[in-house]
Amino acid sequence: MSSADICQACGACCAHYRVSFYWGESDAHPGGSVPQRLTIPITPYRSAMRGTERTPVRCVALDGEVGQHVGCTIYPQRSSTCREFTAGTPECDKARGAYGLAPLAELVAA
Numbered sequence: 001m002s003s004a005d006i007c008q009a010c011g012a013c014c015a016h017y018r019v020s021f022y023w024g025e026s027d028a029h030p031g032g033s034v035p036q037r038l039t040i041p042i043t044p045y046r047s048a049m050r051g052t053e054r055t056p057v058r059c060v061a062l063d064g065e066v067g068q069h070v071g072c073t074i075y076p077q078r079s080s081t082c083r084e085f086t087a088g089t090p091e092c093d094k095a096r097g098a099y100g101l102a103p104l105a106e107l108v109a110a
């Protein structure tokens, strides 16, 4: 099973962490891509994906059920923070653990 397949059956990181990024990444700014209507300002220079700034965390762009089948509805337009989040890291495993999902290394080895 590839990590892409595993992510499509997970989505925990999109429903565990505050997903913030430089506000210029929103489509209200030249070169930006993230739909601004789905973001919320959190500092003068940073925005977050709506739904990740509060508890319980869940990005508004996340479709589906965590741990079952999920998809990012703005995948081609997602922020650098989302693009840089790496499957199999301790941060990944922490998010998975919060949903009772096995660490990725164990899953790939299985």
Ligand code: SF4
Residues within 6 Å of the ligand: 006, 007, 008, 010, 011, 012, 013, 014, 085, 086, 087, 088, 091, 092, 093, 095, 096, 104
């Ligand atoms: S928590 Fe890890 S395995 Fe789950 S979607 Fe995020 S990167 Fe993929």
Ligand code: SF4
Residues within 6 Å of the ligand: 013, 014, 019, 049, 059, 060, 061, 062, 063, 071, 072, 073, 074, 075, 078, 079, 082
């Ligand atoms: S924008 Fe997409 S990849 Fe980023 S946190 Fe939201 S659902 Fe996840």
